[in-house]
Amino acid sequence: MSLRSPLGRARGLGSAKDGVHHFWVQRLSALALIPLSLWLVFSLAQLSGSGFGPVAWWVSAPPVAVTLVLFIAAAFYHSSLGLQVVIEDYVASEGRKLALLVLVKFSHLLLATGAIFAVLKVALT
Amino acid sequence: MSKPTASRPLSPFMIGPYYRPQLTSMLSITHRATGVALSLGTLLLAGWLMALAAGPQTFDAYAVHVGAWYGQLLLIGWSWALLYHLCNGIRHLFWDAGYGLEIKTAYASGYAVVALSALLTAACWGLAYAL
Numbered sequence: 539m540s541l542r543s544p545l546g547r548a549r550g551l552g553s554a555k556d557g558v559h560h561f562w563v564q565r566l567s568a569l570a571l572i573p574l575s576l577w578l579v580f581s582l583a584q585l586s587g588s589g590f591g592p593v594a595w596w597v598s599a600p601p602v603a604v605t606l607v608l609f610i611a612a613a614f615y616h617s618s619l620g621l622q623v624v625i626e627d628y629v630a631s632e633g634r635k636l637a638l639l640v641l642v643k644f645s646h647l648l649l650a651t652g653a654i655f656a657v658l659k660v661a662l663t
Numbered sequence: 664m665s666k667p668t669a670s671r672p673l674s675p676f677m678i679g680p681y682y683r684p685q686l687t688s689m690l691s692i693t694h695r696a697t698g699v700a701l702s703l704g705t706l707l708l709a710g711w712l713m714a715l716a717a718g719p720q721t722f723d724a725y726a727v728h729v730g731a732w733y734g735q736l737l738l739i740g741w742s743w744a745l746l747y748h749l750c751n752g753i754r755h756l757f758w759d760a761g762y763g764l765e766i767k768t769a770y771a772s773g774y775a776v777v778a779l780s781a782l783l784t785a786a787c788w789g790l791a792y793a794l
Contacts, residue, residue: 565756565759568752568755568756569756571749571752572749572752572753575745575746575749576749579742579745579746579787580787580790582791583742583788583790583791583794584790584791584794586791586792586794587730587791587794589719589722589723589726590715590718590719590722590723590726591719593715593722594715597712606712610709610712613705617698617702617705620698620699620702621698621702624695624699649705649706649709650709652709652713653708653709653712653713655716656712656713656715656716657712657716659716660712660715660716
């Protein structure tokens with residue numbers, strides 16, 4: 539049995555060791571999104587006004603499909619990390635905070651999966 | 664373990680009565696606002712891809728709204744929000760690495776972000792309407 543106070547013990551242990559994980563992956567996904575976003579915005583600008591045919595043809599090119607999937611993964615990951623911080627900052631009620639966090643995480647996973655599946659479906663058929 | 668008894672405010676909102684707005688704080692809150700807006704905007708991008716996968720009919724129905732004035736307005740807003748968040752995000756990455764934190768530099772990079780995001784948005788739409 540230790541005579542140390544719980545606070546003293548916690549101080550000795552430091553953080554839970556994954557303290558900077560959120561910070562790090564937020565920056566890592568941000569870095570990936572710099573070239574991916576510029577590519578997407580200017581590709582979409584060039585595609586503007588195109589009908590189904592040209593857009594489907596564009597998506598089905600392997601380099602485009604792969605880059606689109608990478609963008610979707612990075613963007614939805616970055617978005618869910620960002621919204622998580624906003625919710626943690628502004629929603630004080632623990633219950634509502636938890637509910638919103640679950641909603642944000644699940645909806646991001648659902649939409650990212652749907653969008654990636656859509657790209658693969660167009661690219662592979 | 665005892666639960667915190669006082670209901671403490673999280674991230675108190677300082678701008679307004681306590682803190683005079685400046686370029687730096689306005690750009691900071693705009694970064695967060697554009698981030699939240701982009702989360703919703705990505706939903707529309709996912710919808711566009713799903714409409715494409717659903718076939719020409721669904722895609723055309725989606726394209727009618729994209730081409731309408733409100734769709735174009737939304738897209739202009741989305742492209743600016745994305746390019747602003749991107750430019751200001753690079754500014755944040757430099758800060759995270761410990762560079763550009765002097766007040767003078769923070770203002771200079773702030774003005775650069777405003778100008779560059781506007782310029783890139785204009786270039787993007789120039790390209791869209793020129794083609």
